[in-house]
Amino acid sequence: xxxALALPSARALTDRRLWFMAVFGxxxxxxLALSGFTLTQWLAEGQISLGAIGLxxxxxxxxxxxxxxxxxxxQTPPLPWLGRRRGxxxxxxxLLAAAVAGMAFTTPHVDPIPTFAMAALIAFLSAxxxxxxxxxxxxxxxxxxxxxxxxxxxxxxxxxxxxSGAGVIWGAGVVGWHGALLVxxxxxxxxxxxxxxxxxxxxxxxxPPATGLGARIAAAVVAPLRDFLxxxxxxxxxxxxxxxxxxxxxxxxMLAPLYRFLGFxxxxxxxxxGPVSLAATMLGFAAGGALVGKLGMGRALIATGFTQMGFxxxxxxxxxxxxxxxxxxxxxxxxxxxxSMATAAFVAYLSSLCRLRFTATQYALLTSVAALASHTVGxxxxxxxxxxxxxxxxxxxTFAALPSMLLMLRILRRFPPEDxxxxxx
Numbered sequence: 323x324x325x326a327l328a329l330p331s332a333r334a335l336t337d338r339r340l341w342f343m344a345v346f347g348x349x350x351x352x353x354l355a356l357s358g359f360t361l362t363q364w365l366a367e368g369q370i371s372l373g374a375i376g377l378x379x380x381x382x383x384x385x386x387x388x389x390x391x392x393x394x395x396x397q398t399p400p401l402p403w404l405g406r407r408r409g410x411x412x413x414x415x416x417l418l419a420a421a422v423a424g425m426a427f428t429t430p431h432v433d434p435i436p437t438f439a440m441a442a443l444i445a446f447l448s449a450x451x452x453x454x455x456x457x458x459x460x461x462x463x464x465x466x467x468x469x470x471x472x473x474x475x476x477x478x479x480x481x482x483x484x485x486s487g488a489g490v491i492w493g494a495g496v497v498g499w500h501g502a503l504l505v506x507x508x509x510x511x512x513x514x515x516x517x518x519x520x521x522x523x524x525x526x527x528x529x530p531p532a533t534g535l536g537a538r539i540a541a542a543v544v545a546p547l548r549d550f551l552x553x554x555x556x557x558x559x560x561x562x563x564x565x566x567x568x569x570x571x572x573x574x575x576m577l578a579p580l581y582r583f584l585g586f587x588x589x590x591x592x593x594x595x596g597p598v599s600l601a602a603t604m605l606g607f608a609a610g611g612a613l614v615g616k617l618g619m620g621r622a623l624i625a626t627g628f629t630q631m632g633f634x635x636x637x638x639x640x641x642x643x644x645x646x647x648x649x650x651x652x653x654x655x656x657x658x659x660x661x662s663m664a665t666a667a668f669v670a671y672l673s674s675l676c677r678l679r680f681t682a683t684q685y686a687l688l689t690s691v692a693a694l695a696s697h698t699v700g701x702x703x704x705x706x707x708x709x710x711x712x713x714x715x716x717x718x719x720t721f722a723a724l725p726s727m728l729l730m731l732r733i734l735r736r737f738p739p740e741d742x743x744x745x746x747x
Contacts, residue, residue, distance in 0.1 A: 347478025368431030376704020377637025405522035555737035
């Protein structure tokens with residue numbers, strides 16, 4: 323999908339469902355940083371060891387494994403009178419807000435275990451909410467409007483990440499970590515009102531026969547997986563998808579302790595990862611989508627991938643320039659742009675791999691594979707950084723994307739990507 327062309331038109335903006343989609347994107351994006359960058363910043367300030375901080379990458383395994391329990395959310399929800407999608411959302415959202423409030427009352431510098439436990443619960447509930455919101459989007463918009471719906475979702479999601487990331491870090495300096503996290507809990511609690519006001523999408527006319535949960539899981543997971551693995555080069559493609567985020571998985575988890583080690587205070591970090599970085603991210607998505615349209619899928623993947631790998635070297639230079647705010651801002655903003663550009667091409671590629679009859683399930687499986695490195699290998703990043711030192715560690719992560727790029731070159735030669743796979747006759 324060309325994300326540059328997916329932005330909603332003026333006529334589309336009159337569709338109230340798009341505004342709900344943007345707000346749902348905001349609600350979905352709020353919890354992510356609380357088990358990611360914001361959490362590591364809080365732990366770094368509490369003098370938690372690098373090894374323990376690195377292991378927090380495993381907290382996000384829920385985002386990788388959510389496809390395992392996603393079929394459950396296609397069944398009758400605990401609140402059936404609200405409909406399938408709103409019923410599940412109304413069951414999940416109060417628990418999610420309560421989990422964030424619970425984390426706000428922990429003290430990681432005294433005992434980090436309760437903080438880790440609440441962060442893991444937040445990740446599980448957040449991943450479950452993502453499944454329900456994705457289903458709401460797919461069922462609420464016809465295929466011609468899916469691009470506009472996704473654009474609205476991304477805008478809301480990115481604003482939420484800014485709020486629970488840089489916003490919480492800045493707010494912690496004003497009202498403390500506990501107060502800043504309680505604000506996020508309040509915003510998530512308000513999501514219940516949004517869900518109540520949102521329209522329930524029409525229930526599909528033909529649903530799978532109710533033959534038991536095991537059969538439903540087989541139809542939702544096994545059949546799409548069998549279809550994918552039966553294609554030529556499927557395992558090569560899966561290896562590429564699994565390795566795509568390897569550099570980000572290792573480098574990104576250590577950014578908060580790196581910034582602290584280099585002498586950048588909380589305000590500088592909030593400014594670097596704030597609105598300007600958000601603007602660079604959105605421009606990167608648009609540029610990546612334009613490159614897919616101009617160069618084609620394969621060439622765009624290679625061009626953006628090697629560009630991102632090259633600009634990752636800026637972190638190596640940053641490690642040699644402690645306290646240099648100009649280098650901090652240049653590195654963070656540039657990396658946000660090139661990373662988003664590569665991600666746009668990557669998302670377009672993942673979409674092209676989905677069979678029309680299995681689009682939702684195969685996309686969930688592929689994104690789960692793509693997140694695997696972030697929540698497994700990323701857990702070793704703290705130990706590697708402690709053993710190697712910051713400069714050597716970031717020099718290594720600069721080349722961490724090379725295996726995936728070599729696999730893509732092989733895919734282009736032997737299994738060139740298609741714009742969209744047709745359904746079998």
